[in-house]
Amino acid sequence: QVVESGGDLVQPGGSLRLSCAASGFPFNNHWMSWVRQAPGKGPEWVANIKKDGSEVNYLDSVRGRFTISRDNAKNSLFLQMNSLRADDTAVYYCVKGGGIGDVWGQGTTVTVSS
Amino acid sequence: EVVLTQSPATLSLSPGERATLSCRASQDVSSYLGWYQQRPGQAPRLLIYDASNRATGIPARFSGSGSGTDFTLTISSLEPEDFAVYYCQQRINWPRTFGRGTRVEIK
Numbered sequence: 001q002v003v004e005s006g007g008d009l010v011q012p013g014g015s016l017r018l019s020c021a022a023s024g025f026p027f028n029n030h031w032m033s034w035v036r037q038a039p040g041k042g043p044e045w046v047a048n049i050k051k052d053g054s055e056v057n058y059l060d061s062v063r064g065r066f067t068i069s070r071d072n073a074k075n076s077l078f079l080q081m082n083s084l085r086a087d088d089t090a091v092y093y094c095v096k097g098g099g100i101g102d103v104w105g106q107g108t109t110v111t112v113s114s
Numbered sequence: 115e116v117v118l119t120q121s122p123a124t125l126s127l128s129p130g131e132r133a134t135l136s137c138r139a140s141q142d143v144s145s146y147l148g149w150y151q152q153r154p155g156q157a158p159r160l161l162i163y164d165a166s167n168r169a170t171g172i173p174a175r176f177s178g179s180g181s182g183t184d185f186t187l188t189i190s191s192l193e194p195e196d197f198a199v200y201y202c203q204q205r206i207n208w209p210r211t212f213g214r215g216t217r218v219e220i221k
Binding site: 033042043044045048057059060093098099100101102104105106107 | 146148150157158159160163164169170201203205208209210211212213214215
């Protein structure tokens, strides 16, 4: 399973770091991803990271503002979010897989508002 | 970016009926297409990956077909818990993209 944390209410321009704790599978053998879902909208694949962290991909709208990383020794995934905007408001899901999301967490809510 | 168009937007059916959902891709995605179910207040759940492979624990009433640009998710006989929103998603290239969803509602 995967469990997210770190969501909060933040002002526009602010920063936030999301964390994901993984268990029950060999974390270092799998790509991992962050997928978000804005209220009333479909999911949106934000970023993914290779097993060893050597390759990352970002949605155009977050590139340069968000950074995905992982700590395989601690079975953890992270998303550092800077320069947050109102349209980043969403539930953020930690997902096992780089293109097939076969395990999802319950999500953590990020609200960007003044 | 691959755009996925799902139809219909809403499907009104009764329990026991057959549901047929469509997903059309703006370019060839080979068989790299998946289907997810999302119930209210829950995370999406993988049903089908690579067009026709059922994910672990998914009942046999769910089946997927298609390749290239046209795909179908079929639910052979709707159970009460199947009334939800269904999304298709491609993984042939980046960014991964989802369709806008089909809501299956009780008639």
